[in-house]
Amino acid sequence: MAEILKMFVALIEILKLPVIDKSNGNNFSSVSSVAVFSSAIFVVTLILIRLLYVIYCNSRPLSKRASKPVSTLIILGSGGHTAEMLNLLAVLQKDRFEPRFYIAAATDNMSLQKAQLLENSLIAENATRVPNTAQFMKIYRSREVGQSYITSVWTTLIAIVHALWLMIKIRPEVILCNGPGTCIPLCAIAFIFKVLGIRWSSIFYVESIARVRRLSLSGLLLYKLRMADQLYVQWPQLQHQYPRAIYVGRLM
Amino acid sequence: MGNDEKTKRVVFVTVGTTCFDALVKSVNSDSVKQALFEKGYTHLLIQMGRGSYLPTKSEGDDGLLAVDYFTFSSSIADHLRSASLVISHAGSGSIFETLRLGKPLIVVVNEDLMDNHQSELAEELADRKHLYCASPQTLHQTIGDMNLSSLLPYTPGDATPVAKHINRFLGFPDD
Numbered sequence: 542m543a544e545i546l547k548m549f550v551a552l553i554e555i556l557k558l559p560v561i562d563k564s565n566g567n568n569f570s571s572v573s574s575v576a577v578f579s580s581a582i583f584v585v586t587l588i589l590i591r592l593l594y595v596i597y598c599n600s601r602p603l604s605k606r607a608s609k610p611v612s613t614l615i616i617l618g619s620g621g622h623t624a625e626m627l628n629l630l631a632v633l634q635k636d637r638f639e640p641r642f643y644i645a646a647a648t649d650n651m652s653l654q655k656a657q658l659l660e661n662s663l664i665a666e667n668a669t670r671v672p673n674t675a676q677f678m679k680i681y682r683s684r685e686v687g688q689s690y691i692t693s694v695w696t697t698l699i700a701i702v703h704a705l706w707l708m709i710k711i712r713p714e715v716i717l718c719n720g721p722g723t724c725i726p727l728c729a730i731a732f733i734f735k736v737l738g739i740r741w742s743s744i745f746y747v748e749s750i751a752r753v754r755r756l757s758l759s760g761l762l763l764y765k766l767r768m769a770d771q772l773y774v775q776w777p778q779l780q781h782q783y784p785r786a787i788y789v790g791r792l793m
Numbered sequence: 794m795g796n797d798e799k800t801k802r803v804v805f806v807t808v809g810t811t812c813f814d815a816l817v818k819s820v821n822s823d824s825v826k827q828a829l830f831e832k833g834y835t836h837l838l839i840q841m842g843r844g845s846y847l848p849t850k851s852e853g854d855d856g857l858l859a860v861d862y863f864t865f866s867s868s869i870a871d872h873l874r875s876a877s878l879v880i881s882h883a884g885s886g887s888i889f890e891t892l893r894l895g896k897p898l899i900v901v902v903n904e905d906l907m908d909n910h911q912s913e914l915a916e917e918l919a920d921r922k923h924l925y926c927a928s929p930q931t932l933h934q935t936i937g938d939m940n941l942s943s944l945l946p947y948t949p950g951d952a953t954p955v956a957k958h959i960n961r962f963l964g965f966p967d968d
Contacts, residue, residue: 602961602962602963602964603962603963603964604964605964606964606965606966607963607964607965611963619810621884621885621886624885624886624889625885628950628952629952629955629956631952632951632952632953632955632956633956633959634956634960634965637960637963637965715959715963717959743962743963745955745959745962747955749885750885750889750914750950751885751910751911751913751914752910752913752914753913753914753916753917754913755910755913757910770962771958771959771962773955773958775950776917787958789954789955789958790950790951790954791950791951792950792951792952792955793885793889793893793949793950
């Protein structure tokens with residue numbers, strides 16, 4: 542905070558000089574550009590303050606007791622990731638987490654099918670309830686396994702735009718994800734929505750059971766940037782390394 | 794009455810959805826097949842995934858294992874259930890599906906994969922004596938040295954702690 546204020550003051554000092562030095566004729570354009578610039582600085586500072594507030598609130602349990610179901614986005618990854626997520630969904634109370642939205646990578650054929658099986662079995666169980674509202678969507682992948690990091694920058698940008706489109710439509714209150722790169726653009730946008738006040742979403746990240754000694758890249762990003770509200774790890778070694786992570790034992 | 798029917802003991806090899814030619818080659822090698830035969834296995838079934846190396850099929854009448862292979866199946870659960878030994882790549886899905894069925898497991902880590910985080914899981918579970926870990930080159934050695942009765946059964950995990958944390962965080966009442 543102190544650095545931000547110092548920057549702010551220094552910039553104001555710099556801005557004062559041209560107004561004093563220039564002749565009368567140039568005053569108007571100088572003043573208007575100063576005004577625009579100061580407003581920009583002001584807005585940026587507001588956003589930064591809001592950002593710090595969001596980070597402070599993150600990881601603190603929601604203060605209100607939940608009274609109604611929360612819309613939930615479930616981000617599916619290939620193979621092992623989906624199996625773990627389905628395991629978690631099996632023990633979550635479905636009437637608390639709805640409507641449910643499932644997103645999987647465009648190139649992942651199996652995950653949405655498996656999620657559909659789960660949802661269909663729920664419909665079969667609860668034949669008398671309101672029809673299931675689960676939705677299934679595909680998203681462009683930021684990065685394929687083995688893709689070079691340089692081309693990944695471009696594909697990540699495309700993924701971010703697509704993610705933005707999906708998130709604007711869904712605006713979930715809860716996000717469940719467990720590792721694939723697909724979750725990063727979505728979680729980043731959810732975080733930005735939080736900062737801008739568009740939607741307050743709680744992000745729950747479960748690190749994959751395959752991560753014993755090191756966090757995955759997705760996990761590391763969400764942990765370091767404090768974007769996840771709660772980050773769960775399945776092995777005690779990770780909890781020692783990352784104190785803000787929560788050790789929950791094995792899911793599989 | 795002669796002992797005509799040998800009990801069928803199947804070794805099931807799986808590479809999941811990956812390409813793991815090194816493992817398929819190793820399993821197809823004489824040293825590994827010999828080691829398996831000496832341990833009393835009769836059949837070798839290889840799920841080779843996206844690999845390009847084709848093993849040699851065999852009826853087993855040359856005094857060694859019967860060998861067969863296929864690329865994919867929608868579910869390997871049945872193959873796992875009927876196997877006496879499973880040799881798998883280090884994917885967490887394959888590993889836990891096998892452990893939950895209580896089958897003896899040798900995990901072979903694919904050293905060609907960039908950023909091989911999979912080895913962490915295999916090594917941790919091997920340290921906890923739930924499975925054996927090997928490389929394609931040392932597989933025949935591991936088979937020869939293994940003592941399956943010394944493996945500890947794996948207790949399946951439970952996702953309820955996570956569910957509890959999530960519910961509490963959101964302010965839902967505890968069940």
